[in-house]
Amino acid sequence: MNPRLTIIIPFLNEKEEVANTVRSIREYSNSDEVVILLINDASDDGYDYQQVAETYQTEYILNPVRLGVAASRDMGVARSHTPYVMLLDAHMRFYDDKWVGRIINELEKDEKVLLCCQTKGLQMVDDKPVEINGRPLSYGACVNFYTGRLLFECEWIFHENEEERTLQTVQVPCVLGATYCCSKRYWQYLRGVEGLTCYGNDEPYISMKVYLEGGCCRLLKDVAVGHIYRSVPPYKIEDFTRIYNRLLLSELLLPNDYKARIFSQTISYYYCYNYQDALFLLYKNRREISDLKQYYKGIFKHDFTYYESINSQGHNFINIVENREVLLKEIAHHVILNTNLTSGIGLLNGKMGIVLFLFHYGRHTENDVYVQLAEKILDDVIDNININTPLSFHNGVMGIGWAVEYLHQKGFIGGDTNDILEAVDKKVMELFSLATEDLNLDKGLGGIVHYVLARLYTIERERKENSFASDFLCSLYEKVKGVLDNKTRNSDSLAVFIRFVTYFEKLVPIQAPSIYDIVYLRFPLGDYQPEKYVSGLDGNSGAGLKLIFETLKSTLPFSNSKVEYI
Numbered sequence: 001m002n003p004r005l006t007i008i009i010p011f012l013n014e015k016e017e018v019a020n021t022v023r024s025i026r027e028y029s030n031s032d033e034v035v036i037l038l039i040n041d042a043s044d045d046g047y048d049y050q051q052v053a054e055t056y057q058t059e060y061i062l063n064p065v066r067l068g069v070a071a072s073r074d075m076g077v078a079r080s081h082t083p084y085v086m087l088l089d090a091h092m093r094f095y096d097d098k099w100v101g102r103i104i105n106e107l108e109k110d111e112k113v114l115l116c117c118q119t120k121g122l123q124m125v126d127d128k129p130v131e132i133n134g135r136p137l138s139y140g141a142c143v144n145f146y147t148g149r150l151l152f153e154c155e156w157i158f159h160e161n162e163e164e165r166t167l168q169t170v171q172v173p174c175v176l177g178a179t180y181c182c183s184k185r186y187w188q189y190l191r192g193v194e195g196l197t198c199y200g201n202d203e204p205y206i207s208m209k210v211y212l213e214g215g216c217c218r219l220l221k222d223v224a225v226g227h228i229y230r231s232v233p234p235y236k237i238e239d240f241t242r243i244y245n246r247l248l249l250s251e252l253l254l255p256n257d258y259k260a261r262i263f264s265q266t267i268s269y270y271y272c273y274n275y276q277d278a279l280f281l282l283y284k285n286r287r288e289i290s291d292l293k294q295y296y297k298g299i300f301k302h303d304f305t306y307y308e309s310i311n312s313q314g315h316n317f318i319n320i321v322e323n324r325e326v327l328l329k330e331i332a333h334h335v336i337l338n339t340n341l342t343s344g345i346g347l348l349n350g351k352m353g354i355v356l357f358l359f360h361y362g363r364h365t366e367n368d369v370y371v372q373l374a375e376k377i378l379d380d381v382i383d384n385i386n387i388n389t390p391l392s393f394h395n396g397v398m399g400i401g402w403a404v405e406y407l408h409q410k411g412f413i414g415g416d417t418n419d420i421l422e423a424v425d426k427k428v429m430e431l432f433s434l435a436t437e438d439l440n441l442d443k444g445l446g447g448i449v450h451y452v453l454a455r456l457y458t459i460e461r462e463r464k465e466n467s468f469a470s471d472f473l474c475s476l477y478e479k480v481k482g483v484l485d486n487k488t489r490n491s492d493s494l495a496v497f498i499r500f501v502t503y504f505e506k507l508v509p510i511q512a513p514s515i516y517d518i519v520y521l522r523f524p525l526g527d528y529q530p531e532k533y534v535s536g537l538d539g540n541s542g543a544g545l546k547l548i549f550e551t552l553k554s555t556l557p558f559s560n561s562k563v564e565y566i
Contacts, residue, residue, distance in 0.1 A: 003035045004084055004104050005181075008076030010039040010069050011090035013234040015047045021092045022056045028094040034086075035059065037076050042066040045234070068241075070196035077187050085187060089178035093122065093129060093226030102223050103181050106169060111183055112215030114206060116140065117223040119177035129228050140172020140219045142314025143204040151262055152246045154203050157314045168222045173311040174207040175217050179225045186215070189299070195248055195292055197281070198241035199233075205245075208253050211310055214301040240277035247282055251289055252296060255304050260514035261550070263495055268520045276487075279494045283484045286498065290507035324547055327524060331544040332361050334530035336373065342535050345381045346395030348519060352381055352403045353537035356515065357544045359412040364548050371412075378413070391431055393447035393518070397424055398431075405454040406513050409461075418464050421455065425467045428452065432476060439483060439491035441518065446493025449480060449500050454513040456503075477504045521546040 007025060011018055022036060036058035040049050042065055053060035061079070063072065073087050084107050099117070106115060121132040139161075141154040154176045164170045180203075190209045193202045207217050246266060250259045267275065282289070321327065335354055344350030355378045362370030381400060390396035401424035407413045428451055438444025452468060459466055480497045482488075491497070496517060502508045515521065515537075524543040533539035 002082075003033055004082050005033065005086055005100060006035040006037055006076075006080035006082045006084070006184075007086045007088050008037045008039065008073060008080065009088050009090050010041055010072035010076065011043070011049075012041045012066070013043045013045040013047075014090040015045060015234070017091040017228070018047075018049060019052045019056070021088070021090050022052065022058060024092065024094045026056055028097045029100050031057065033100045035080070035082060037061070037079065039063065039072045039076050041068070041072050066198075068196070068198040070193040070198075070202055073202070074192040074194060077184055077192060080184055083184060085182060085184050087178075087180040087182075089227065091228040091230070092178065093120075093228075095120075095224055095226070099223045099225070102220060106218070106220065107181060107183060110216070111186055112210070112213070113182070113186075114175055114210045114215065114217045115181040115220055116172070116175035116177050116217070117179040117181075117220050117225045119179075120224045120226040122226045122228045124228060124230075129226060131226075132229065138177070139170065139221075140217070140314075141174040141176035141203065142311045143174050143208070145258070145262075145308070145311075151265060152201050152204050152249050155314070168220065170219050170221065171310075172217050172219045173211075173307075173314050174203055175219075176203050177225065178227050180206075189213075191292065191295065195252070195285070195289065196245050198245075199237050200242045201245040201249060205249055205253075208249075208307055209296070209300075211307045212253070212296070212300040212302050212304075238274075240274040240281070243275055244278035244281050247278055248289065251282070252292055253304065256511045257514055257516075258304065260511075260516040264516040264520050267495070273489070276489050276494060279498060280484065280487050283494075283498045283501070286502050286505075286507060290502065293508070321524065321547065327528060328361065328364075328544055328547050331524070331530045331540045331547075332358070332370065334533075335535045335540050335544065338535045339377060344395055344536075345384050345389070345400065346392075347399030347403050348394040348538055349534065349536045350381075350395060351377050351536075352400050353541045354535055355381065356403060356407070356537070357541035359407060359410075360545060360548050363412075374412070378407075391427055392443045393450065394442045398428060398447050398451050399518075400424075401428075402451050402454050402513065402518070405451075405458055406515070409454075409458060409512060416464075417455070417458055418467055422467065424451075425455065429468065429472050432472065432479075439488065439493065441493050444491075445479065445483070446491060446496060449476070449493065449496050450513070450518060452476065453496065453500060453503070453510065457510050457512055460510055473504070477501065515545060515549075521549070 009021065018038065025034065025036060038049065038053050038058050038060045040062045042063045043049065050060060077085050084104060103115060107113065119138055121135040122129040123132050136158045138156045138158055140157050142157060144150045144153050144155050154174055156176065190206065190213060193205050196202060196205060210217055243266060247263065250262045254262065335357060339351065339354055342351055342354065345352060347353055355374050358370045358374035362368060362374060385397060385400065391398050393399040401421050404420060405417055408417050428448055432448055436444055440446045441450065455467065480500050483491060484497055484501065499511060503510050519537050519542060521542045523546060530540050535541060
C-alpha cells in the first residue's frame, strides 16, 4: 500500500517533544499509511534528533541555518511524494486510529480545501500533558483585522452554529490548532506561505488565500488532536519579524484603503526600531512581493470583501462604540460650533482638517447642509493663504494642497487640480532643491513625497500633463532610495518612501492617498466628550472620520487564547 499522506513537522529546540509527537502518530496509524518528515530548523540545543528519526523511521532534514516555520513548511511540501500533506507542530498528541482515513476521505472529496482538526488544549503538569481545565471546544478561528496589537492574529471561535451541530465537517473562516491538511498540488498552486519570515501569521495567510482563490477551509469536528500550549517558546522570536509578516499580508491581500489603515495602526503601536526594521525588510523584498502580488492577482476569484463577510461569521468581534450615529452627530455639532475659534487653516490642527470631516459627514448622512458648510470653510482656507503661510504639511500649504487633491479624488470638489495647485507644485519642487536634510512629514522629504504621490495619482488617472519635471522626479527617487538603502532611521515617512520607490520602479500601480497615510485617527472610546477636544484632525474631526470609516470592533472575552508556538 502506497502512503497518501505526508506529515511535515518543522521544529526548533523541541527536544523530547519531537519523539513524543512522532510516537503518538505511529501508535495511532499504520506505517504504510503515512510518511513522516521531520525538519530540524537549525536547532542548537544539542539534542540528537537524527536518532529520533532513525528510531521511528521518519525522513529527516537538517537546515544548516534557520529558515523559519513558513519556509520549512513549504520546503517540506516540495519534498513530499504523496498527494496529500499535513502540517503539524512538534508538540501534539493523537487519540484514535481513525484520523488518517477520515482526513484522506475528506481531501479526496474536494481539491480546493484546507482542513484543520478539533483542538484538544493541553498543558504540561509534572512533565505530562494534561487537558486544560475549562477550555471550551473551539470551532476554527477568524482573523482580527480590527485591534492594533492583534492585527492579523487568529481568534478562536468558541461557539457552534445551531444548524451545524449534527455535522462532523463544517466551514470555518480560518484554520487554527496546528494540524492542517491539504493536497500538495493545491498548497503549491497557492504558493503556500511563501514570503513569511521566521514565525507567525501562517494561518490567516493561507486561509485567506484559499477563500480568495475560490476554495474553502473546513474543520473536522470528529478528529481531535491534542496541542500542548506554551506561553514561552524554546527559541527566540525577533519582534520585527512579527511586524513584518503583518505588513506583508497587508501588502499582498488587502485593498489599499484597508492596507493604509493597518499600516497606520501598526505605526501607532510599534513606532520603534522594530517597525523600521520591518519596513527595511519590506523594501529589500519589494521585487519578490511584487511578483507574488501579480501571481495572486492572476489566480484570485474573489476580493477582500468576500473574505471579510465569511470572516465576520465567526462573531468573535463586538462593536465597542455604542450609539455611533448619536456620537457622530454630537462631534459634528461641536466641530461646527468651534470652527470660528480654530485660528489655523492647516490640515492637522486647523480648518482644512475640519473641511475633510464635514465633506465626509455630509456624504455619510446624505445631508447637503454639511457639504455646503465644508465648501464655505474651504473657500475661507484658500482665501487666507498668503505669503506668510508656511509650506509645511501639518499646518501649511503642502498639507492644504494634499487635502485639495484628496477631496478632488473623492469627488467632493471639481476643477482642474493642475491649475489649482500649480503654485504649490512649484514651491514643493523649490523646497526639494534646497536639499533639506529633514526627512519627516511636516517640513521635509516625507511631506514632499506624500504631496507628489497624491498629485501623480490624479495626473495618471485623468491623463493630464505631468506638472513635475522628469529630472525632479528622478532626483526625488534617488534621494528616497538612498534613505532606504542606507537604512536611515530619522524619518517618520519610511512607508511612503517605499511606496514611491515601488511606484517609480513600476513594481506596483500608484496608490490613491488616504487620510490614514498622514495621521493616526484615534478611537473615540469610553465616555467620549467632544467638548474636551480640539476640532482638527488631531481631535474631533479625526475621531469623527474614524467613526465614518470604520466599524470599531474588539474581541470578545476568552477569544484571546494563550499564544501558541511551534
